[in-house]
Structure formats: C-alpha cells, structure tokens
Amino acid sequence: xxxxxxxxxxxxxxxxxxxxxxxxxxxxxxxxxxxxxxxxxxxxxxxxxxxxxxxxxxxxxxxxxxxxxxxxxxxxxxxxxxxxxxxxxxxxxxxxxxxxxxxxxxxxxxxxxxxxxxxxxxxxxxxxxxxxxxxxxxxxxxxxxxxxxxxxxxxxxxxxxxxxxxxxxxxxxxxxxxxxxxxxxxxxxxxxxxxxxxxxxxxxxxxxxxxxxxxxxxxxxxxxxxxxxxxxxxxxxxxxxxxxxxxxxxxxxxxxxxxxxxxxxxxxxxxxxx
Amino acid sequence: xxxxxxxxxxxxxxxxxxxxxxxxxxxxxxxxxxxxxxxxxxxxxxxxxxxxxxxxxxxxxxxxxxxxxxxxxxxxxxxxxxxxxxxxxxxxxxxxxxxxxxxxxxxxxxxxxxxxxxxxxxxxxxxxxxxxxxxxxxxxxxxxxxxxxxxxxxxxxxxxxxxxxxxxxxxxxxxxxxxxxxxxxxxxxxxxxxxxxxxxxxxxxxxxxxxxxxxxxxxxxxxxxxxxxxxxxxxxxxxxxxxxxxxxxxxxxxxxxxxxxxxxxxxxxxxxxxxxxxxxxxxxxxxxxxxxxxxxxxxxxxxxxxxxxxxxxxxx
Amino acid sequence: xxxxxxxxxxxxxxxxxxxxxxxxxxxxxxxxxxxxxxxxxxxxxxxxxxxxxxxxxxxxxxxxxxxxxxxxxxxxxxxxxxxxxxxxxxxxxxxxxxxxxxxxxxxxxxxxxxxxxxxxxxxxxxxxxxxxxxxxxxxxxxxxxxxxxxxxxxxxxxxxxxxxxxxxxxxxxxxxxxxxxxxxxxxxxxxxxxxxxxxxxxxxxxxxxxxxxxxxxxxxxxxxxxxxxxxxxxxxxxxxxxxxxxxxxxxxxxxxxxxxxxxxxxxxxxxxxxxxxxxxxxxxxxxxxxxxxxxx
Numbered sequence: 001x002x003x004x005x006x007x008x009x010x011x012x013x014x015x016x017x018x019x020x021x022x023x024x025x026x027x028x029x030x031x032x033x034x035x036x037x038x039x040x041x042x043x044x045x046x047x048x049x050x051x052x053x054x055x056x057x058x059x060x061x062x063x064x065x066x067x068x069x070x071x072x073x074x075x076x077x078x079x080x081x082x083x084x085x086x087x088x089x090x091x092x093x094x095x096x097x098x099x100x101x102x103x104x105x106x107x108x109x110x111x112x113x114x115x116x117x118x119x120x121x122x123x124x125x126x127x128x129x130x131x132x133x134x135x136x137x138x139x140x141x142x143x144x145x146x147x148x149x150x151x152x153x154x155x156x157x158x159x160x161x162x163x164x165x166x167x168x169x170x171x172x173x174x175x176x177x178x179x180x181x182x183x184x185x186x187x188x189x190x191x192x193x194x195x196x197x198x199x200x201x202x203x204x205x206x207x208x209x210x211x212x213x214x215x216x217x218x219x220x221x222x223x224x225x226x227x228x229x230x231x232x233x234x235x236x237x238x239x240x241x242x243x244x245x246x247x248x249x250x251x252x253x254x255x256x257x258x259x260x261x262x263x264x265x266x267x268x269x270x271x272x273x274x
Numbered sequence: 275x276x277x278x279x280x281x282x283x284x285x286x287x288x289x290x291x292x293x294x295x296x297x298x299x300x301x302x303x304x305x306x307x308x309x310x311x312x313x314x315x316x317x318x319x320x321x322x323x324x325x326x327x328x329x330x331x332x333x334x335x336x337x338x339x340x341x342x343x344x345x346x347x348x349x350x351x352x353x354x355x356x357x358x359x360x361x362x363x364x365x366x367x368x369x370x371x372x373x374x375x376x377x378x379x380x381x382x383x384x385x386x387x388x389x390x391x392x393x394x395x396x397x398x399x400x401x402x403x404x405x406x407x408x409x410x411x412x413x414x415x416x417x418x419x420x421x422x423x424x425x426x427x428x429x430x431x432x433x434x435x436x437x438x439x440x441x442x443x444x445x446x447x448x449x450x451x452x453x454x455x456x457x458x459x460x461x462x463x464x465x466x467x468x469x470x471x472x473x474x475x476x477x478x479x480x481x482x483x484x485x486x487x488x489x490x491x492x493x494x495x496x497x498x499x500x501x502x503x504x505x506x507x508x509x510x511x512x513x514x515x516x517x518x519x520x521x522x523x524x525x526x527x528x529x530x531x532x533x534x535x536x537x538x539x540x541x542x543x544x545x546x547x548x549x550x551x552x553x554x555x556x557x558x559x560x561x562x563x564x565x566x567x568x569x570x571x572x573x574x575x576x577x578x579x580x581x582x583x584x585x586x587x588x589x590x
Numbered sequence: 591x592x593x594x595x596x597x598x599x600x601x602x603x604x605x606x607x608x609x610x611x612x613x614x615x616x617x618x619x620x621x622x623x624x625x626x627x628x629x630x631x632x633x634x635x636x637x638x639x640x641x642x643x644x645x646x647x648x649x650x651x652x653x654x655x656x657x658x659x660x661x662x663x664x665x666x667x668x669x670x671x672x673x674x675x676x677x678x679x680x681x682x683x684x685x686x687x688x689x690x691x692x693x694x695x696x697x698x699x700x701x702x703x704x705x706x707x708x709x710x711x712x713x714x715x716x717x718x719x720x721x722x723x724x725x726x727x728x729x730x731x732x733x734x735x736x737x738x739x740x741x742x743x744x745x746x747x748x749x750x751x752x753x754x755x756x757x758x759x760x761x762x763x764x765x766x767x768x769x770x771x772x773x774x775x776x777x778x779x780x781x782x783x784x785x786x787x788x789x790x791x792x793x794x795x796x797x798x799x800x801x802x803x804x805x806x807x808x809x810x811x812x813x814x815x816x817x818x819x820x821x822x823x824x825x826x827x828x829x830x831x832x833x834x835x836x837x838x839x840x841x842x843x844x845x846x847x848x849x850x851x852x853x854x855x856x857x858x859x860x861x862x863x864x865x866x867x868x869x870x871x872x873x874x875x876x877x878x879x880x881x882x883x884x885x886x
Binding site: 061062063064065066068069072073088089092148150152155156158162173176177178179180181182186189190193194195196197 | 648649650651652653654663722723726727730731736737738739817818821822823824825833835839842843844846847848849850851
C-alpha cells in the first residue's frame with residue numbers, strides 16, 4: 001500500500017512539474033499548412049523568437065488544405081499555403097465569419113527531377129504531361145535509355161500537385177500507376193534512390209547533390225526565372241491571416257518579408273521576393 | 275515394443291528409451307521409408323533452428339545498423355537541446371519531453387479507467403448482459419487500427435470537444451488505444467490474488483470495498499504496474515494516432531498546458547524522414563532520433579518484461 | 591442502533607460498487623463514440639457517391655473536379671499487403687512457435703522469447719524508415735524494378751511486425767497441447783517431425799487459427815510502414831512488385847490536406863469505417879473460435 005501511495009505521489013509531482021508553466025502566459029503564434037513552406041517557416045520562426053522573446057511560434061505541416069482548414073476553424077493564426085486559396089475555401093471562411101487575407105512571402109518554381117545517372121536533361125511541357133498521364137512510359141521516347149519510367153508524383157491534395165496539375169497537366173489526370181509521395185522531402189529521397197524515376201518538386205527541395213534537375217523547354221529553374229515567371233511552373237508562396245494582421249502576427253509577417261527574414265528563405269533554398 | 279514400458283506409465287516408458295524421437299526400426303514398412311523419416315526429422319529440426327536464428331539475426335542487424343549509423347550523433351547536447359536551424363542542428367529535447375508528456379496524459383486517463391474496469395470484471399461483475407457488452411467493447415477497442423483511432427480523436431476530441439490539436443487530444447487518443455491492454459494486464463493480476471485473501475478480509479468484517487481497496491488491489495499492484503509499464507512502451511512508439519490529433523512539425527518549446535501542441539519522438543522520426551530540404555545534414559539527426567526513440571521504447575518495454583519475469587518467479 | 595449501522599454499511603458497500611461500475615462502463619461509451627463519430631463523419635460521402643461507385647470505382651481522384659471516389663484500388667491495396675504479409679509471416683510464426691515448444695532446449699528458449707518480444711516492440715515508424723531508406727533502393731537496383739517502394743517491401747516489413755504476435759500466441763496454444771499426446775506419439779515410434787506435424791499442430795489448430803487472425807488484423811490496420819514503404823500508387827496490383835496504396839496509408843497521407851466537410855474528408859472517414867468493419871468482423875471470428883475452444 002505504501003508503495004502505491006509513493007507511486008501516486010511521484011505521479012502527482014511529475015504532473016505538477018510538467019504543467020506548472022501553464023500560468024506563465026506568452027504571445028502564442030501558430031503557423032499551419034504547406035509542407036513546402038515548412039523549412040523556412042520554421043527557421044524564420046526560430047529567428048523571430050530570438051528578436052521577440054516572449055512570443056512562441058509553433059509550426060505544423062500537413063498541407064496547404066490543412067492550413068486553410070485550420071484558419072477557417074480559427075485554430076491557427078497563420079495558414080501557410082503553396083497555392084492560392086480556392087474559391088470554396090474562401091466561401092467556407094466567410095460563412096464562419098473569417099476574412100482570409102493573402103500575404104506573398106516567397107517565390108518558388110516547380111522543377112522536374114530525375115536520378116543523377118539519367119542522361120536526359122531537358123523535357124518539353126508536352127513530354128512531361130505525356131509522362132505523367134501515362135502516354136510515354138519509356139525513357140527512350142524522350143531520348144533516354146530503353147528503360148521504363150517510374151513516375152513519382154505528390155498527393156492530389158498538396159499545393160505542389162495542384163500547381164503542377166494546372167500548369168503542366170492542364171487538367172489531364174495523372175496515371176494511377178504513378179507512385180505517390182506524402183511530402184516534398186520524401187519525393188526527393190525516392191527520386192534519389194531510384195535510377196528510373198522522374199519526380200517534380202519545389203525548387204527549395206531540389207538538392208543537386210542527390211538528384212538532377214531537368215530544364216523545361218530549355219529553361220532552368222533558378223531563382224531569377226522563378227521571380228520573373230519565365231518558367232511556366234513558377235508560383236508564389238503565401239501566408240493567409242484572418243483579417244489584417246495585428247500585434248505579433250503582423251510583426252512576424254513583417255519580419256518574414258524583410259531583408260533579414262528573406263535571408264532565411266534563401267538559405268533554405270527558396271526564392272526571395274526581391 | 276517392450277512390454278515393461280506399458281506397465282510403467284509414460285514417464286517410465288520415456289526413460290526406458292535411449293533417445294527420444296529417434297526413428298526406430300520400422301523394417302516392416304516399405305524400404306527407404308525409414309531413411310525418408312530420418313531425413314525429414316533432421317531437416318525439420320534444422321529448418322526450425324534456422325528460422326529462429328534468422329529472426330534473431332534480423333533483429334540484431336536492424337539494431338546494429340541503426341546503432342552504427344546513429345551512434346555518432348548521440349551526445350549529451352543532442353538529448354538536451356531543442357532542434358535548431360530548420361531541423362539541421364541542435365538536439366531533440368523537445369520531442370523527448372513531448373513524448374513523456376503524452377505518456378503522462380494518456381496514462382492519467384487509461385490507467386485509472388483500465389484498473390477500475392478490471393476491478394469491475396474481476397470483483398463486481400456477475401455475468402449478465404452488461405459484463406458481456408463491456409467485454410465485447412474492450413475486445414473491439416483492442417482490435418481497432420491505430421489510424422482509425424486517430425480519425426476518432428480528430429472528430430471527437432479535437433473537433434467535437436474543441437480540444438484542438440493538442441497534447442490533451444493526442445494523449446486521450448493514445449489512452450483509448452492502450453486501455454484494453456491495461457484492462458487485460460490488471461485482470462490477470464487481480465485474478466492471481468488468492469481467493470483466501472478476500473475470504474479472510476470479509477470474515478474480519480471488512481466491506482466489499484474495504485477488501486478490494488485494502489487487500490486485493492495492494493496484492494495485485496505489482497502485476498498491474500507491470501501491465502502499465504508495457505503499455506507505456508506502446509504509447510511511446512505509436513505515430514498514427516497522434517499525427518492529426520496533437521503532434522506538430524515544430525514547437526517552440528515544451529507544452530506548458532494541455533492545450534498546447536507537442537513534438538513527439540515517433541512523429542519527429544517521420545518528419546525528419548519525409549520533410550526537410552537538406553538531407554545530408556538531417557540524416558545524422560534522423561538516425562540519432564531513431565536511436566533515442568528505440569532506447570526509450572525498448573528501455574521501457576524491457577523494464578516491464580524484467581518486472582514481469584521477476585513477478586512470475588515470485589508467484590511460482 | 592444496529593439498524594442505522596446496517597444502513598451505513600449497506601451504503602458503503604453500494605457507493606463504491608456504483609462508482610466502479612459507472613467508470614467501467616466508460617469503455618462501452620468510448621466504443622460507442624468511436625462508432626458514432628466515424629459514422630457521422632463517414633456517411634455523408636454517400637450523398638456524393640453511391641456505395642457501388644465507392645466500392646467498385648477504380649479511380650481515386652478525390653480532389654479533381656468532379657472528384658472520383660473509387661476506393662477499389664485502395665481496398666485491394668489493403669487486402670494485398672495483408673495477404674502477402676500473412677503468407678510470409680504466419681507459417682514463419684508457427685514454425686518459430688514449434689521451435690520454441692518442441693525443439694529449443696529450455697535453457698535458451700527464454701532468450702529467444704525475449705528476442706521475439708523485442709521485435710514486437712519495434713516502433714512501426716522505425717521499420718517504415720528502414721523500408722524507405724534501405725530496402726527500397728536495394729530492391730530497385732537488385733531486381734531492376736520500377737520502384738523499390740512496393741507491395742513486397744511493405745509486406746516484408748509488416749511480416750516482421752506481425753511475426754511476434756503470431757509466434758507468441760501460437761506458442762501458447764502449442765504449449766497447451768497435453769504432454770501425454772506427445773508421449774503417446776513417441777511411444778508409437780513417431781519421429782519428432784511426425785509428432786510435431788501430425789499430433790501437436792493439429793491439436794493446437796484452433797489456437798493457431800486465432801493467432802493467425804490476430805496477425806491478419808494487425809497487418810490490416812498498420813499505418814506507418816505502408817505509408818512510408820508501399821509506394822502509394824492507387825492502382826490494382828498485378829504483381830507483388832507493384833506499388834500500392836492501402837486504406838490506412840491513404841487516410842494518414844491525405845487527412846492533413848483536406849478541408850473539413852469536403853467530400854474528400856468524408857471519404858477518408860468512410861475508409862475508417864471500412865477498416866473498422868473489417869477488423870470487427872475478424873474480431874467476431876476470433877471470439878467465435880475462442881468460445882469453441884473453451885467449449886471443447
């Protein structure tokens with residue numbers, strides 16, 4: 001019996017220790033959304049907490065749709081999205097009395113990638129569409145070796161998929177034979193580990209040491225072409241807030257688009273606004 | 275066959291044979307059959323040994339591989355510092371504490387409820403529809419896939435009860451997951467308490483509740499705790515139930531109340547494996563995190579197993 | 591005042607009984623809530639698509655317009671990984687159980703049992719990680735496959751996960767076969783091999799069936815391994831090296847990216863209902879077998 005009481009006491013003390021901080025309030029800020037934006041959202045959040053002590057910023061990924069959902073439900077202060085909010089999402093937000101305001105925080109372009117050993121280095125948008133729709137299934141049809149193509153795509157609900165779908169696929173459905181990666185990082189690793197594969201990913205994730213970036217109709221995905229929009233897959237990365245931001249949310253967003261904040265965007269491999 | 279064997283019972287029969295299971299002379303049967311029997315016998319023995327050796331080798335190689343890859347990352351700083359610079363530097367103290375907090379919250383729910391349910395089954399219930407229904411509910415709960423429990427947690431704790439993606443939601447979801455394990459373990463422990471103890475207490479005039487609280491529960495306590503420890507091991511290693519209910523990619527510090535979201539070790543392993551732009555720099559951290567996760571989960575489980583084997587020795 | 595004393599005693603008997611019964615019932619409550627909430631969130635999909643479209647549709651394009659909610663490839667994916675992993679792990683698990691009860695010297699059997707149990711405690715996310723980073727590239731290069739993330743990869747890892755369950759439970763039921771039956775078999779001159787396969791195994795068949803079903807149940811519901819190692823292509827697998835997208839991995843991968851209340855969201859909950867239905871049916875099967883065993 002004594003033992004059990006001692007155990008109960010330990011338990012209570014531990015519990016108290018864990019939650020004793022609860023009374024100590026701080027500004028809470030949460031960013032929720034696109035896995036593409038995660039890397040620089042996190043490093044800017046870290047930096048922001050250093051210059052604005054007392055503010056806590058938590059970052060969760062899950063996808064652009066998840067961010068929009070969280071903003072509509074009012075459980076996040078900022079929704080990070082790698083695509084624009086859809087009309088139905090805005091309607092849903094308005095119904096709940098929220099007013100999503102868009103902030104452009106970085107630029108990006110989506111780059112097709114292959115294994116470094118692949119001799120193919122350029123594809124046209126039509127070829128890419130045919131590969132992804134399943135019309136072209138062998139690398140020799142696009143000037144490569146006589147081997148099947150392992151098509152790797154993203155989940156249909158990711159922002160990256162939606163941009164690819166809109167700009168390259170133009171609505172043609174992706175072949176059901178395509179392998180699907182649940183996140184940007186997983187896709188790069190799949191391509192890096194598979195000599196026959198092709199994938200597409202945000203410029204920030206393309207690590208030229210382990211995968212080879214293809215040019216689209218001769219245009220190489222670089223920060224400059226992404227900013228100027230010369231490459232057809234360029235896109236903007238957004239953060240949405242409910243109404244015009246105030247207080248710490250505004251401070252964070254201001255920091256993110258400032259030169260200091262954009263340094264982190266660049267360091268993670270993404271394209272700065274300027 | 276020797277006649278003496280039949281009289282002596284099976285033990286004497288066995289003792290009278292030089293080697294158990296050796297094929298005997300069956301020359302009455304078709305020739306070659308004896309050889310065939312000898313071969314199948316040795317072969318099956320060999321294959322079964324090989325199967326076990328293979329499994330042991332698989333386990334050892336998995337652990338050795340992870341230890342070799344991640345051993346270099348482990349350091350005091352790694353387990354005491356929060357992640358920094360987009361998960362490429364720093365340590366994993368935030369997910370470690372997050373996992374401990376999840377364990378605490380889930381156990382605060384599952385342990386009392388589980389033990390009470392076991393007490394009900396073992397001490398109070400007298401058959402009937404209610405007991406049967408509860409039994410069925412527990413068994414069904416035990417069989418539910420963890421990701422389905424995650425969905426339930428999302429719909430019920432996060433959305434319906436408005437707990438949000440929080441430590442509380444994730445902890446309760448995990449609690450629902452291990453509830454049946456705790457009930458089963460506690461029931462076994464309670465059933466091992468000799469009936470004499472109860473009779474003696476009742477004969478001394480103790481009420482039903484006094485008997486349970488003062489005699490049965492303390493006697494069964496070590497067994498109950500052992501079951502609890504083993505289920506803690508499961509809570510620490512599960513990813514699917516917390517993915518949408520409370521675990522986040524990055525939290526700025528420890529959760530300071532039940533409504534904060536947390537980082538958790540298993541989810542952190544998943545995150546490091548699938549997100550992050552800088553694979554060369556996250557890879558060592560990833561293996562390090564896996565090693566720490568393994569150490570936590572296996573440490574807890576092995577403690578539970580050791581406690582259990584000691585207990586069994588005591589009982590016997 | 592014996593009457594009052596009696597009354598107080600009755601009260602102190604009744605109060606804890608009521609409280610304990612009430613708390614114990616929360617288990618039923620949890621189960622009812624699970625069923626209720628999954629149905630509540632899953633059934634609205636039937637407004638967007640009929641049962642036949644859901645179950646027989648071959649195209650899973652949940653966010654295209656119009657969305658296609660054909661879950662057949664996902665259900666087939668779940669079935670396929672479950673089947674392949676069971677085919678790999680169940681005979682293997684039973685073999686291990688046989689080894690532990692019939693062959694292994696007692697002194698070292700404890701060591702092997704611990705090995706098995708530790709294998710069972712490995713977190714699934716760690717196995718999934720190994721599948722993704724070690725097995726996948728190896729399979730792809732060695733067998734010159736389109737991708738190493740496929741049905742086989744996920745099934746092997748799932749096999750490792752369910753092996754301890756199958757082996758431990760089978761071992762228990764082999765153990766329950768009376769020693770006298772083995773003795774009788776040996777006394778008739780049977781070899782150890784014959785005794786194992788003709789006497790001990792048939793004697794424990796119900797228990798082994800139960801162990802096998804519990805293994806199947808676990809592999810059907812496992813998430814992280816299939817999410818990380820199965821490739822995620824929503825197609826009907828034609829070979830064991832095709833990528834698949836089992837229900838559990840679809841739920842885990844897509845739940846984060848849908849908007850609440852959309853058809854896709856309800857479809858994912860509907861998949862949860864399907865998974866629940868499968869496991870509950872298997873569960874009933876286990877209970878049936880068990881009550882038969884007890885009756886014998």
